[in-house]
Every structure is written in C-alpha cells, then in structure tokens.
Amino acid sequence: xxxxxxxxxxxxxxxxxxxxxxxxxxxxxxxxxxxxxxxxxxxxxxxxxxxxxxxxxxxxxxxxxxxxxxxxxxxxxxxxxxxxxxxxxxxxxxxxxxxxxxxxxxxxxxxxxxxxxxxxxxxxxxxxxxxxxxxxxxxxxxxxxxxxxxxxxxxxxxxxxxxxxxxxxxxxxxxxxxxxxxxxxxxxxxxxxxxxxxxxxxxxxxxxxxxxxxxxxxxxxxxxxxxxxxxxxxxxxxxxxxxxxxxxxxxxxxxxxx
Numbered sequence: 591x592x593x594x595x596x597x598x599x600x601x602x603x604x605x606x607x608x609x610x611x612x613x614x615x616x617x618x619x620x621x622x623x624x625x626x627x628x629x630x631x632x633x634x635x636x637x638x639x640x641x642x643x644x645x646x647x648x649x650x651x652x653x654x655x656x657x658x659x660x661x662x663x664x665x666x667x668x669x670x671x672x673x674x675x676x677x678x679x680x681x682x683x684x685x686x687x688x689x690x691x692x693x694x695x696x697x698x699x700x701x702x703x704x705x706x707x708x709x710x711x712x713x714x715x716x717x718x719x720x721x722x723x724x725x726x727x728x729x730x731x732x733x734x735x736x737x738x739x740x741x742x743x744x745x746x747x748x749x750x751x752x753x754x755x756x757x758x759x760x761x762x763x764x765x766x767x768x769x770x771x772x773x774x775x776x777x778x779x780x781x782x783x784x785x786x787x788x789x790x791x792x793x794x795x796x797x798x799x800x801x802x803x804x805x806x807x808x809x810x811x812x813x814x815x816x817x818x819x820x821x822x823x824x825x826x827x828x829x830x831x832x833x834x835x836x837x838x839x840x841x842x843x844x845x846x847x848x
Contacts, residue, residue: 603680603828627802650675658685658712659704668719680828681719681720683713683732686753690746702749709753710760717764727772731827734758734777738844754779758839765837774836776827781843783815810845819844 598702656663669695671678686709691697712734720730735754737747760779784794784804806813823842826832841847 600674601675603682614732619681638705652686660716661715664715664719668723672723678720678723678728680729681716682824682828683716683730685712686733688750691749692746694748696794705749706753710756713757714760721768721773724773727774729828730773730775731824732757732761732777734761734779734839736779736781736841736847738779738839740847761839763836769836776835776837777839778823778827779839780820781815783817785817808846810848813844815844817847
C-alpha cells in the first residue's frame with residue numbers, strides 16, 4: 591500500500607462533491623487536481639478553501655462549480671481538465687444528494703427526478719466522459735451506499751436507495767464495458783457517516799442523538815463513521831495498489847450490514 595501522500599503522485603485527478611469528503615485525501619498528487627461539486631443543492635465551496643488545500647499539498651488545483659446532472663457541464667468539465675493539464679487519470683464521482691421525501695406511494699415526482707438525475711445521471715455522465723479521454727488505463731471511483739444493498743426503515747429514502755442501487759450496478763457494468771481499454775471502475779459503499787447527506791440527520795449537530803445511538807448499537811464498531819474513515823479506500827481504488835480490482839463495490843460501514 592502506498593504512503594498516503596504518494597498514492598496519486600504524478601497523476602491528474604478530479605473529484606466531485608468536495609464537501610462530503612476531504613479534498614486533500616484524494617488530491618495527494620504532485621501533478622494536478624480538479625475539484626468540483628454540484629450546483630443547486632448546497633452552496634458551492636468557497637474558492638479560497640479549495641486553494642488553501644492546494645497550497646497545503648503543494649498541488650495544482652482548479653475549483654470549478656458544475657451541475658453534474660447537466661451533461662453539457664460534465665463535458666465542459668472534462669474538456670477543461672484535459673485542456674489545462676493535458677490528461678486525466680483518475681475520476682472520483684462523489685457528488686450526491688439525499689433528499690428525504692414521503693413513502694413511495696406519495697413521493698414527490700419532481701424530487702424523485704432531481705435525486706435520480708444527480709445521483710445516478712451525474713455518475714453516468716462522469717464515467718462516460720472521463721473514460722473517453724483517459725489514457726493508458728484510467729481509474730474511476732464512484733460512491734454508492736450500503737443502501738444499494740439493503741432497504742431501510744428510515745422514512746422517505748426511496749429515490750436515494752434507487753439511485754444508489756443504480757450506481758452500484760452501473761459501476762459493475764462500466765467495469766465490464768471499459769476493461770478492454772484498461773480502465774478500472776469501482777465503488778465505495780459507505781455506511782452511516784457524520785455528513786450533511788440524508789437531510790443532515792447524521793450530522794453531529796443534528797440534535798437526533800437517539801437516531802445516532804440506535805445506529806451505533808447496530809454497528810459492530812459501536813460508532814458512526816467519519817469522512818476520514820473512507821480516505822484509505824478511496825486512495826486504494828484510485829491508485830496502483832488496486833490494479834487487480836474492478837467492478838467491486840467495497841462496503842465501508844463499520845460492520846452495520848454484518
């Protein structure tokens with residue numbers, strides 16, 4: 591396994607969804623890194639924040655706000671990456687939303703389309719456009735969820751579960767389609783992590799301590815996850831440490847699905 595700071599040395603990478611996952615963890619590269627996130631869900635990250643990460647890493651980084659549910663914007667993002675840096679080696683399709691709604695028989699149709707367009711459509715557009723320009727075998731990492739494997743009694747998650755199930759299967763099919771050109775496609779399936787997704791229910795300051803405690807009791811390691819708990823898996827899948835790994839959906843849930 592490579593040292594954390596050297597996993598992507600010399601490669602060009604971009605990651606979508608920088609707020610959910612620490613940018614610095616996927617941009618450990620002396621070459622370049624393009625950071626983007628979706629518009630229209632939460633405010634775009636401040637440019638100076640991304641630049642601060644770049645300065646800390648001594649990494650060339652370009653922040654670019656992109657709506658990944660819009661195909662033309664993803665096309666432009668990939669073109670700008672290649673124009674600026676000359677190549678693309680790694681793509682981390684990590685942007686997503688977890689809008690809570692009603693049960694499936696009363697789920698808002700517009701909200702359904704928004705979740706599916708961003709969570710699943712955005713991953714498809716990213717894989718499609720990134721794979722087309724990758725040279726010498728690219729590495730594409732997607733973010734699925736443990737809810738791509740099991741259902742939940744958490745109310746209003748029909749669109750999220752459907753979208754993440756789609757991401758898991760799309761990842762496997764993309765791996766089969768792109769294997770002959772040397773590209774690898776794998777997914778991370780996180781469990782319950784302290785982030786703002788899912789309506790913010792698992793944020794540390796959400797006030798839903800009872801939900802956190804119940805989930806911790808159901809988790810083998812006895813706690814909720816932190817974004818840092820996912821960094822090693824992301825780097826593993828994006829680096830040469832995983833050259834024999836493709837079409838995999840790696841569960842990182844502290845044993846919640848055990």
